[in-house]
Each structure stands twice: as C-alpha cells, then as structure tokens.
Amino acid sequence: MxxxxxxxxxxxxxxxxxxxxxxxxxxxxxxxxTQIYIxxxxxxxxxxxxxxxxxxxxKIQEIIRKVADSGVELFFIHGNRDFLIGEDFEKQTRxxxxxxPSVISLGGTRVLLSHGDAFCTDDIEHxxxxxxxxxxxWKIAFLNKPLEERIETALExxxxxxxxKRFKPMEIMDVNQAYLEKxxxxxDVQTLIHGHTHRPAVHDFELNGKxxxxxxxxxxxxxxxxxxxxxGSFSLRN
Numbered sequence: 001m002x003x004x005x006x007x008x009x010x011x012x013x014x015x016x017x018x019x020x021x022x023x024x025x026x027x028x029x030x031x032x033x034t035q036i037y038i039x040x041x042x043x044x045x046x047x048x049x050x051x052x053x054x055x056x057x058x059k060i061q062e063i064i065r066k067v068a069d070s071g072v073e074l075f076f077i078h079g080n081r082d083f084l085i086g087e088d089f090e091k092q093t094r095x096x097x098x099x100x101p102s103v104i105s106l107g108g109t110r111v112l113l114s115h116g117d118a119f120c121t122d123d124i125e126h127x128x129x130x131x132x133x134x135x136x137x138w139k140i141a142f143l144n145k146p147l148e149e150r151i152e153t154a155l156e157x158x159x160x161x162x163x164x165k166r167f168k169p170m171e172i173m174d175v176n177q178a179y180l181e182k183x184x185x186x187x188d189v190q191t192l193i194h195g196h197t198h199r200p201a202v203h204d205f206e207l208n209g210k211x212x213x214x215x216x217x218x219x220x221x222x223x224x225x226x227x228x229x230x231x232g233s234f235s236l237r238n
Contacts, residue, residue, distance in 0.1 A: 001032060002230035003106070007039035007115065007195025008219040010081065013056055014044075018220045025224065026063050030070040037104075038095070039195045039217060040079025040115030045158055047150040048143050049088035054151065061092045068094035077102065079115045079196065080126075081158075083134060084143070103187055107232050112187050116194030116216075119175035119183070123168065173197065180214070181207055193217070193227060200225050200238050 011019050029036060043057060052058045068074050074095040078085060090097050101114035121127060132138055142150060165173070174197055184192055190212040200218030204211065218225030218238055228235045 001034045002228050003035045003037070004029070004033045005037045005039060005113075005193055005215075005217060005227040005229070006220075006225070007079070007217040008041045008198060008225075009038075010041055010044040010219065010221065011057070011060055012044035015221065019060070021220060021224050022060070023063055025226075026067045029067055029072055033072055035073040035075065036067070037113060037193075038074070038076045039113060039193065040077050040100070040117075041081045041195065042076070042079070043082045043085075045151075045154040046082035046084050047147065047154045048084055049086050049092075051147055051151060052089070052092075054147065061089065064093040064095050077113060077115050080117045080130060084139065101183070101187065103189060106191075106229055109191060110187070110189045111191045111193060112184060112189040114192070114194045116175065116196030119180045119194065120173060120196070121176040121179045122172045122174075125164065126173075174199065177205075181205075181212075184212065191215075195219075200236060202234075202236055 006025075009018050009022055011022060042060070045055070046057070047055070052061060064074060074093070075098050076085065076095045077098050077100045085097065089095070098113070100118065101112050104111050104113060117126065117130065142153075145153075175194075180192070184190070184207060190207055190210055192213075193215045195217040197216060198219040199216055201216045203214040203216070205214070206212060215227050215234060215236060217227055223238045225236075225238045228237060
C-alpha cells in the first residue's frame with residue numbers, strides 16, 4: 001500500500017469544504033495507505049490542546065483517531081499556525097508528533113520532511129516572530145493565559161499575518177534555495193518534502209554533484225493537494 005503526505009489544510013469553520021475533503025480523505029485511507037504524514041498547518045489556529053472543544057476541532061481529532069485505530073500510522077509536524085499542538089492531541093489522536101525537520105526512510109532512501117517555513121529565510125519578519133514563538137518561555141506564557149484571551153490573540157495574529165502578506169513580494173515568502181540546500185547537506189539527503197508556501201510543484205536540481213528533488217505540497221483551500229509514494233515512485237496530485 002501507499003504512503004500519503006499532506007499539509008496546509010488550514011481547517012477552520014470558515015472553510016467547511018476543506019473539512020469535508022479531509023474527512024473524506026481520511027475515511028478512504030483505510031486499506032489504501034499504510035502511513036499518512038501531515039506536514040503542518042492542519043488547523044488555521046491552535047491555541048492549546050484545551051481549546052479544541054471551543055474551536056470545534058474535536059471532530060477532526062476524532063476523525064484522525066478513527067483512522068489510527070484502523071491501523072494506519074499517522075505522523076504530524078508542526079506548522080506555523082498550529083505549533084502549539086501538544087501531548088494531549090497526540091494521546092487523543094494517536095498521531096505521533098515529529099520534530100521539524102525529520103528524516104524518514106522510503107525504499108532505503110533518506111527523505112527530509114519539514115513544514116517549510118524555516119526555509120523562507122528572506123522573510124525576515126516571519127523568521128523573527130517564529131524564533132520568538134517557538135521558545136518554551138513564549139509557549140508557557142501564552143498557554144498560561146485564559147482560553148478566551150488566547151483565542152482572541154490568535155485570531156488577531158492571524159488577521160495581522162494576512163494583512164502583512166499583501167505587502168510582501170511573493171519571492172520573499174518562498175524558500176531560499178541556498179539555505180535549503182545547506183540544510184539538506186547537513187541531513188545528508190537528496191530528497192525533501194515540505195509545505196507552507198502553497199505552491200505545489202516538483203523541483204529538480206543538483207546537490208553535491210548528484211540529482212536532488214524537492215516536493216512542495218499545496219494548500220487545501222480550493223484543492224486536495226497530496227503527495228503519494230507508491231512502489232518506489234512519487235506522484236504529486238492536486
């Protein structure tokens with residue numbers, strides 16, 4: 001059976017189609033996939049594991065748990081929207097949280113997985129905020145705030161992010177190829193799979209004198225973007 005990679009679903013009640021697509025995708029996964037990797041931004045916002053109920057995210061957790069109970073292995077890497085997903089989510093869903101980035105083996109080949117925003121080094125504003133919010137100090141301080149305050153803050157941050165995107169050149173919000181190659185060398189890989197940029201594509205290039213490949217997953221706003229690995233080959237579907 002095959003392995004599926006998805007990211008950037010940005011699930012929220014405001015976009016019910018994405019939620020329906022995800023439910024259908026997961027329901028059809030049994031007997032089709034042995035593993036599913038979710039490479040971040042499964043949710044539009046995540047204010048802490050205790051906020052799943054008020055934000056209507058418990059249904060998604062139930063869907064994931066049902067698939068895990070069927071025997072499909074599920075893995076998750078944090079995105080910039082849902083980096084506060086924690087141990088309770090992992091216990092409720094049986095979806096194993098992996099560090100960003102992580103290396104897996106596919107057919108004996110090392111493959112690097114990442115959400116992808118860490119590669120967008122030209123977006124200095126995003127990197128500065130990211131560096132602050134991934135610290136344990138910031139996370140603890142935020143999670144200690146009342147739930148209502150966290151929800152309000154998260155929604156404000158989301159709106160600010162959308163406003164800022166309008167004034168940034170598209171190339172700034174894409175990955176920095178030189179930095180990306182540096183990371184790939186550090187992890188000794190020739191294949192990378194990531195999301196975040198919402199630009200589904202397959203990029204072929206040379207790294208260390210050998211062919212290298214970067215798979216970019218798309219978002220789920222208007223499509224069901226996924227990368228399928230089956231019988232030693234990849235297929236990017238949108």
